[in-house]
Amino acid sequence: MSDRQTHLLLPVPVGSAVIVDRSSLTATGQKLLKFSLIIPTFNESQNIREIIVVLSELLDRTIPADYELIVVDDDSPDLTWKLAGELMSSYPQLRVMRRATERGLSTAVVRGWQAASGEILGVIDADLQHPPEILFQLWDEMARGADLAVASRNVDGGGVSEWSILRRFLSRGAQMLGLVILPEVIGRLSDPMSGYFMVRRSAIANKRLSPIGYKILIEVVARGQIRWIAEVGYVFRERVTGTSKVTWKQYLEYLQHLIELRCSLWPIARFLRFGVVGFSGVFIDMGVFYLLRTMFGLGLTRSTMFSSEIAIFNNFLWNDIWTFRDLAKAQQGKRQRLRRFLKFNLICFSGLVINTLIVNLLFNAFHVNEYVAKLIAIAIVTFWNFWFNLKLSWRVTDTGQEQISKPKL
Numbered sequence: 533m534s535d536r537q538t539h540l541l542l543p544v545p546v547g548s549a550v551i552v553d554r555s556s557l558t559a560t561g562q563k564l565l566k567f568s569l570i571i572p573t574f575n576e577s578q579n580i581r582e583i584i585v586v587l588s589e590l591l592d593r594t595i596p597a598d599y600e601l602i603v604v605d606d607d608s609p610d611l612t613w614k615l616a617g618e619l620m621s622s623y624p625q626l627r628v629m630r631r632a633t634e635r636g637l638s639t640a641v642v643r644g645w646q647a648a649s650g651e652i653l654g655v656i657d658a659d660l661q662h663p664p665e666i667l668f669q670l671w672d673e674m675a676r677g678a679d680l681a682v683a684s685r686n687v688d689g690g691g692v693s694e695w696s697i698l699r700r701f702l703s704r705g706a707q708m709l710g711l712v713i714l715p716e717v718i719g720r721l722s723d724p725m726s727g728y729f730m731v732r733r734s735a736i737a738n739k740r741l742s743p744i745g746y747k748i749l750i751e752v753v754a755r756g757q758i759r760w761i762a763e764v765g766y767v768f769r770e771r772v773t774g775t776s777k778v779t780w781k782q783y784l785e786y787l788q789h790l791i792e793l794r795c796s797l798w799p800i801a802r803f804l805r806f807g808v809v810g811f812s813g814v815f816i817d818m819g820v821f822y823l824l825r826t827m828f829g830l831g832l833t834r835s836t837m838f839s840s841e842i843a844i845f846n847n848f849l850w851n852d853i854w855t856f857r858d859l860a861k862a863q864q865g866k867r868q869r870l871r872r873f874l875k876f877n878l879i880c881f882s883g884l885v886i887n888t889l890i891v892n893l894l895f896n897a898f899h900v901n902e903y904v905a906k907l908i909a910i911a912i913v914t915f916w917n918f919w920f921n922l923k924l925s926w927r928v929t930d931t932g933q934e935q936i937s938k939p940k941l
């Protein structure tokens with residue numbers, strides 16, 4: 533590729549990592565394609581030709597001239613971008629982006645999608661570890677209406693070829709860690725580490741992505757509007773040529789990514805409302821307790837039980853009409869409300885048990901001051917109550933997939 537030809541390279545998108553929607557693309561006069569497949573590369577000079585040849589053959593057979601392959605290279609010292617650029621004259625659906633400043637696999641994928649005009653966006657490794665023929669099955673899943681189709685090593689027909697025990701352990705360990713930190717995202721995927729998938733543009737358009745490290749799939753599921761996920765089994769092949777770019781840095785970035793997503797996905801406003809309601813409950817509890825115990829002379833246990841239950845009732849009502857209003861609206865009817873109330877009671881009761889256990893543990897085993905112990909217990913139990921009420925009492929269960937319209941592929 534001569535210097536004169538470098539102007540044929542795709543310009544690198546700058547600014548925030550937002551993918552525009554279909555209508556914005558049409559408004560700029562860009563021709564819409566069915567499919568854009570990103571191939572991120574760093575020092576893949578030994579693989580780039582083969583992957584382009586194989587993918588072009590496959591896609592020319594199925595959607596000729598209605599797809600694009602976008603190589604996003606981070607200025608590889610082995611000149612992968614140059615080799616890819618030279619292939620453009622033989623493969624008209626091929627585009628190449630050479631990034632000089634930004635680095636990293638996830639950002640490369642997002643920058644590629646930003647420059648793409650496909651309705652379905654995909655990503656595949658350049659090193660032939662992802663079997664290209666699986667594209668057909670992923671494509672079929674998208675045609676059936678999936679928002680996201682993931683090639684997975686952990687479903688029927690999936691696996692890894694010759695991974696060492698250490699690598700298997702690290703991969704599973706990373707998945708378990710993800711399940712603890714980000715269960716609502718990682719729990720939706722059998723192979724959250726997969727780097728081979730397709731996603732509908734409309735599912736991630738106009739979302740502010742914040743890609744870190746290697747795991748772009750997690751970012752897509754966390755921030756996108758992904759209702760239907762399909763998985764297709766595949767065997768992760770061994771690298772034949774070129775070298776892996778995976779180092780310990782990627783594991784640290786993965787942890788950082790999980791924590792950032794956890795912070796940004798935590799429903800802060802809802803949690804604050806829950807806190808305000810809980811605070812109001814303290815006054816109700818104390819007021820009713822005073823009334824029953826001092827004014828009506830009721831016994832200590834009965835006064836405590838009644839006042840607590842009335843406070844729980846108060847909290848439930850406010851949470852139902854304010855904190856979780858949107859979720860309650862999706863489950864109307866007296867029976868549903870009663871079910872929510874019973875679950876709320878159950879969770880508050882479990883919170884009380886945990887509260888008592890924590891205070892006892894901190895005070896008796898660790899000799900923490902009893903008021904400090906009580907404060908710590910309240911903080912932990914508030915999180916507990918909030919999270920389980922959100923996930924169990926106000927959980928909306930009937931989001932049917934039948935509402936999803938079929939795509940026009």
Ligand SMILES: Nc1nc2c(ncn2[C@@H]2O[C@H](COP(=O)(O)OP(=O)(O)OP(=O)(O)O)[C@@H](O)[C@H]2O)c(=O)[nH]1
Pocket residue numbers: 571572573574575576604605606635636637640656657658659661727771775776777778
């Ligand atoms: N643009 C870009 N591509 C990258 C970067 N790091 C890795 N890649 C590419 O992303 C793909 C996956 O990287 P690999 O190093 O093969 O990672 P892996 O497949 O998970 O690990 P191995 O099994 O060890 O190969 C390959 O096509 C790489 O060339 C990067 O920083 N920038």
Ligand SMILES: [Mg+2]
Pocket residue numbers: 657659661771776
């Ligand atoms: Mg690889």
